[in-house]
Amino acid sequence: MKITPPPLFYKGKTMITIYGIGSPYAARVRAALIWKDLPFEHVNVDLGKKSAEFLRLTPIETVPVVQDGDIVLCDSLHALDYFDRHYPATYQMLGGNERERARVLTVMEACNKIASYFGPLYMENASIAERMQRSGKSFRVFQYSPEQKKDLQAEISYRLNRIKEFYGSQQFCIGRFSAADAAVLALLRSTVSFGMDIGAWKEWQNMLLQQEKIASMFPSENEKGVRSI
Ligand SMILES: N[C@@H](CCC(=O)N[C@@H](CS)C(=O)NCC(=O)O)C(=O)O
Known part of the structure; x- marks a missing residue:
């Protein structure tokens, strides 16, 4: 036992x-x-x-x-x-009341939606694609053409902008740091790592990452x- x-x-x-x-x-x-x-x-x-x-x-x-x-x-x-x-x-982290919680969950889901486009970018790493094929999981090996990548950048910019509109003039989604801001920061970092542009979020990202307690969310x-x- x-x-x-x-x-x-x-x-x-x-x-x-x-x-x-x-x-x-x-x-x-x-x-x-x-x-x-x-x-x-x-x-x-x-x-x-x-x-x-x-x-x-x-x-x-x-x-x-x-x-x-x-x-x-x-x-x-x-x-x-x-x-x-x-x-x-x-x-x-998910807010102090139902209204805040609804806002935080909305932003997290908006981030999940953008992240769901990243699979093929991840697969571009040849060893991952090969490993998937060797293990009989070739159905997961999709890759974007250069044309599709341009369209993807447009879609990502559009969706990031929708989140920005949702924030309005607030620095944080619910007026203080929450899981929504953590999800956006994590998403922005992945987006940049895949060579995509994050537009106006760059300034926000830099500002937040200057705060050590926020920046330490990344090991x-x-x-x-x-x-x-
Ligand atoms: N909904 C999950 C998503 C987790 C997820 O997709 N993790 C990726 C790494 S970033 C993973 O483990 N992928 C391996 C796989 O899909 O087999 C969560 O929020 O924890």
Whole structure:
């Protein structure tokens, strides 16, 4: 019989584990834990291998997976919702009332919609496409033509602009930092990493990332996690 080790404790609080270190969705959860002042550690996940330990954790097989004691959350939004409810005295990342929550969720979904266009850009990394083909998953290997990429940039600019309109003249979606702003920051970072333009959001991004507490939602280059699975 396999014995599950007891949760680690840090300053009297359970140590939370975020599996999957580099993902933009993991950055949303990391932002939440930093603002809530809840201790966490990262475990790096090799998505190319998907170890037995990772497969046991999640039937969805995406990162992040977030573990708090014996509670396992397999989606970043589910994790954010859990942390706000389970630790009600901590900073509320999804907003402090229903109106704020509705705004935050709207922005997060708008970000998800844009991120859903990124699959083929991710596949451009040849080793990912080859790996998918070798493992019998060629159905996932779509790539954009140069013409489609131009159209994609237009669509991304349009959609980013819709989010900007939704913010109006406010710096933050609900007047203070929340999961909405974390989702936009994570999305902008991915967009830039795929060589796409983020237009007027650049200035906003620079301004927010000057604040250390916000910028630390992204792990530094040398943060590798406590172990790898
Ligand atoms: N809805 C999920 C999306 C997570 C997601 O798509 N993660 C990507 C990495 S950024 C992943 O694990 N992809 C691997 C796969 O789809 O097999 C969440 O918010 O946690």
